[in-house]
Amino acid sequence: MVRRARLIYNPSSGREEIKRRLPEILQRLEQGGIETSCHATIGEGDATLAAAEAIERGFDIIIAAGGDGTLYEVINGMADKEYRPQLGILPLGTTNDFARALGIPKALEYACDLIIQGYTQPIDVGKANNKYFINIAGGGSLTELTYEVPSKLKTMIGQLAYYMKGLEKLPRLRPIEIYLTAEEVQLHEEVMLFLIANSNSVGGFEKLAPDASLNDGMFDVLILKKCNLAEFIRIAGMALRGEHMNDPHVIYFQTKHVQITTTDYVQLNLDGEFGGVLPCTFEMLPSHLQIFVDENGKSTYTTH
Numbered sequence: 510m511v512r513r514a515r516l517i518y519n520p521s522s523g524r525e526e527i528k529r530r531l532p533e534i535l536q537r538l539e540q541g542g543i544e545t546s547c548h549a550t551i552g553e554g555d556a557t558l559a560a561a562e563a564i565e566r567g568f569d570i571i572i573a574a575g576g577d578g579t580l581y582e583v584i585n586g587m588a589d590k591e592y593r594p595q596l597g598i599l600p601l602g603t604t605n606d607f608a609r610a611l612g613i614p615k616a617l618e619y620a621c622d623l624i625i626q627g628y629t630q631p632i633d634v635g636k637a638n639n640k641y642f643i644n645i646a647g648g649g650s651l652t653e654l655t656y657e658v659p660s661k662l663k664t665m666i667g668q669l670a671y672y673m674k675g676l677e678k679l680p681r682l683r684p685i686e687i688y689l690t691a692e693e694v695q696l697h698e699e700v701m702l703f704l705i706a707n708s709n710s711v712g713g714f715e716k717l718a719p720d721a722s723l724n725d726g727m728f729d730v731l732i733l734k735k736c737n738l739a740e741f742i743r744i745a746g747m748a749l750r751g752e753h754m755n756d757p758h759v760i761y762f763q764t765k766h767v768q769i770t771t772t773d774y775v776q777l778n779l780d781g782e783f784g785g786v787l788p789c790t791f792e793m794l795p796s797h798l799q800i801f802v803d804e805n806g807k808s809t810y811t812t813h
């Protein structure tokens with residue numbers, strides 16, 4: 510039986526590879542029994558509208574082709590709907606944290622094959638006030654930097670852009686005061702940042718939340734308490750190696766529900782995009798989306 514897919518792609522993602530590869534992708538999907546029509550996004554928020562429209566038009570599959578930003582927008586067009594088509598991902602961005610967490614290959618032909626093979630995994634979705642995220646939500650020092658990097662700059666120098674921005678920001682680190690209420694935790698604390706993770710692969714830190722699982726129905730909350738610049742750099746170094754969890758500056762717990770308020774002005778980062786400001790209530794929507802993955806676990810073709 511022929512399945513109908515809507516391919517929503519961001520022509521400006523990553524190194525703009527999609528512009529060259531689109532005919533080949535469409536042909537491969539077609540040969541695999543998936544009749545695909547396309548929507549090229551024209552700017553911020555367009556992928557959200559396109560995903561909502563694809564649902565209205567009754568497509569069987571939505572394919573998000575782009576980086577984490579495009580995926581975030583597509584999910585925000587899907588998550589509040591009753592009928593949610595199966596979701597395919599073609600990783601074309603600079604970072605592709607989420608595709609990496611799911612073991613979706615960066616080689617486009619193999620990523621297409623996963624959609625054709627048709628095996629899906631249920632994935633938890635986080636709700637932050639009235640927005641949705643699948644990878645991570647955060648606030649505080651450094652969490653603003655991902656959406657400050659202009660997309661042109663990202664295209665030119667890729668991942669390096671993030672680190673440059675990060676270094677520029679370091680002297681401006683300052684703590685924020687938060688009040689947090691979760692199922693079994695209540696705290697009032699000065700913190701450098703808080704992270705609410707759904708996956709364990711975040712911004713190049715692959716061991717940031719080692720126990721986070723995309724379908725355990727739980728958020729992994731990580732909080733870095735107030736510290737000085739030297740301590741911050743030391744803990745960031747430990748986090749790169751996954752050795753930060755037992756540091757006395759780090760608070761860690763799992764929960765399905767968490768509410769955070771503050772007296773400061775604190776911006777929220779949802780999957781690398783600006784997601785409003787505190788206060789925020791985070792709720793877990795367990796197994797909310799079905800995403801195409803490799804049936805044999807992490808793909809052997811992964812080349813991220």
Ligand SMILES: Nc1ncnc2c1ncn2[C@@H]1O[C@H](COP(=O)(O)OP(=O)(O)OP(=O)(O)O)[C@@H](O)[C@H]1O
Nearest residue numbers: 523550551552553575576577578579602603604605
């Ligand atoms: N036609 C377009 N031109 C410029 N920007 C666009 C266009 N369509 C969408 N966008 C915006 O580009 C932003 C970034 O896109 P995306 O995440 O796909 O790529 P990326 O930034 O290269 O990758 P990553 O997010 O993984 O680093 C999206 O948030 C979206 O709002």
